[in-house]
Amino acid sequence: MALSHAILSALTERPCSGYDLAKQFDGSVGFFWHASHQQIYRELTKLEQQGLVTAEAVPQEGRPDKKLYQVTEAGQALLRDWIAQPSKGSPLKDELLVKLFVGYLVPPETAIAMLQQERSHHAATLEEYQAIEQRYFAKPAAMTPAGQFQYITLRNGIHYETAWLTWCDETLATLRSMNQGQGE
Amino acid sequence: MALSHAILSALTERPCSGYDLAKQFDGSVGFFWHASHQQIYRELTKLEQQGLVTAEAVPQEGRPDKKLYQVTEAGQALLRDWIAQPSKGSPLKDELLVKLFVGYLVPPETAIAMLQQERSHHAATLEEYQAIEQRYFAKPAAMTPAGQFQYITLRNGIHYETAWLTWCDETLATLRSMNQGQGE
DNA sequence: AGCGAATATGCAAATAGTTGACTATTCACA
DNA sequence: TGTGAATAGTCAACTATTTGCATATTCGCT
Structure with a gap:
């Protein structure tokens, strides 16, 4: 296993x-x-x-x-x-997305706060990964195969965190406009 | 729980x-x-x-x-x-990344085949999500709050799959150049 | 000397998840 | 009539994970 x-x-x-x-x-x-x-x-x-x-x-x-x-x-x-051997897919379990699935149960301010917290967590992780990239993987082409494969996994993390940040920003914009729509 | x-x-x-x-x-x-x-x-x-x-x-x-x-x-x-309540982070478990961490143990062709398979799986999932987006969420601004929150989760999926595709393409390029480098 | 932190390892109970198997009803088809 | 598929639900054994707890060594500090 x-x-x-x-x-x-x-x-x-x-x-x-x-x-x-x-x-x-x-x-x-x-x-x-x-x-x-x-x-x-x-x-x-x-x-x-x-x-x-x-x-x-x-x-x-x-x-x-x-x-x-x-x-x-x-x-x-x-x-x-x-x-x-073929890899098994990795089914996700994400608590935040479960919460957002029924996000209308809480005030928009709550949802906004959640997203802001999530965003700052992912931003910090991305920074961490980028620091590692700069420190250890500044010259990927000059690395051993082992190093290059490690870099590949780091790049996955960087893409992952970047996508989360993009989505957080998009979602914050959506929530804010929903909040304003309801304030009328 | x-x-x-x-x-x-x-x-x-x-x-x-x-x-x-x-x-x-x-x-x-x-x-x-x-x-x-x-x-x-x-x-x-x-x-x-x-x-x-x-x-x-x-x-x-x-x-x-x-x-x-x-x-x-x-x-x-x-x-x-x-x-x-604050959400717990969702630690990942991804078999493919474990494999790639020590990807140098197998020939580059094997790694390339793995990535191609992974890519096509994510591409199919993205298409599925985009079809759902078009069919059910064509006019997000006109939806109920409940619908909008569901759309938010779908958008997360779309960002996620898009990031995977981008990373797969990048990684395939890396692996191919490693393969050519070793062919010399 | 005692305490807390870091290093280093391990046991056990409870909970969560997986897998296999099963039962029952209803429908459609050969 | 029997079979397979879809709908609808259940039991049980096994594995994986979490959580709590514990032991031991060494160091540094009060």
């Missing part, structure tokens, strides 16, 4: 501890997948039992010892096969 | 049977929420026990009898309160 694949993908990109993996899922991987740390550890145990990853205890200084996880050959082969 | 809210929203828009509700979740509501019909019936039972919806048996001719569900005053009040 997809969490195992997401974990294998993240570890293929960079072997790391369970803790760091969870931080990846809060960070860069979190844009296109997410999981709680409890889930991640649970899945890592399974993957290890299946021989798809190895766990190696690494003593550290100044911090607790950690377990370094890396993908085995079998793990990578499984990932390769999975990549080549 | 959100499925109950999604059901209350759908029933507020139009009281209907469990079967029709499931069809709504396969159709228009399915763009921003989804649930299996088993889940829907289960949730309806709960909502009825909580006094948030009523179920009324309706005899029919030429088809089995049905249960018509509608939202109670309490249900609508709960929905109104929920709408006014």
Whole structure:
């Protein structure tokens, strides 16, 4: 199932501890997948039992010892096969859109405030992505294939956030004109 | 939790049977929420026990009898309160992006084929949305508030699909140039 | 010394979601 | 008459996810 694949993908990109993996899922991987740390550890145990990853205890200084996880050959082969299979679509679940579906139940000011909040959240995320783009992907043509594929996922995020902002602006304009229409 | 809210929203828009509700979740509501019909019936039972919806048996001719569900005053009040609360963000889970994160594991031709398939899927969805827009929302300014809010959600879908298409085209161009770069 | 934060890991219960299977009614068609 | 499709609904087992909680180490600060 997809969490195992997401974990294998993240570890293929960079072997790391369970803790760091969870931080990846809060960070860069979190844009296109997410999981709680409890889930991640649970899945890592399974993957290890299946021989798809190895766990190696690494003593550290100044911090607790950690377990370094890396993908085995079998793990990578499984990932390769999975990549080549048709992807399942990703059905959306968006609370804001559910709310807007019956947005007429609340005053327009409420809806407007909701959209403004949503807009500022997406604007902040877009800025974050653009900062990453500038910092790490300033010269895409000069990057390794691995880097280029990572950039591709970042570009998806940038398009996504841009589309949300465009829609927020359009919707705010609509709501404001509805509000004025009702003020008469 | 959100499925109950999604059901209350759908029933507020139009009281209907469990079967029709499931069809709504396969159709228009399915763009921003989804649930299996088993889940829907289960949730309806709960909502009825909580006094948030009523179920009324309706005899029919030429088809089995049905249960018509509608939202109670309490249900609508709960929905109104929920709408006014801050929305939780909707973390994404996208299998294709996981695959592309480690896309270098497969030949570029495989990645290109993946993107082409994805592109055609999004193009078809966009066409569907645009057809709905033309058919039901040709004159947004002349619509009821309820209709306008529905149109707002449709517009989100249109922006979303458009962004995906743009990104697919951009990514296909990238992959093709990577493929040519490697062909040397 | 104790506390909080960061690093590092893990268990368990409850809830949410998926999948499989099933029943019943009605209609249309071979 | 039997079959398949559409309408209409239900039960159950399994998987995935969320939430709460916990342990341990190390560091820095009061």
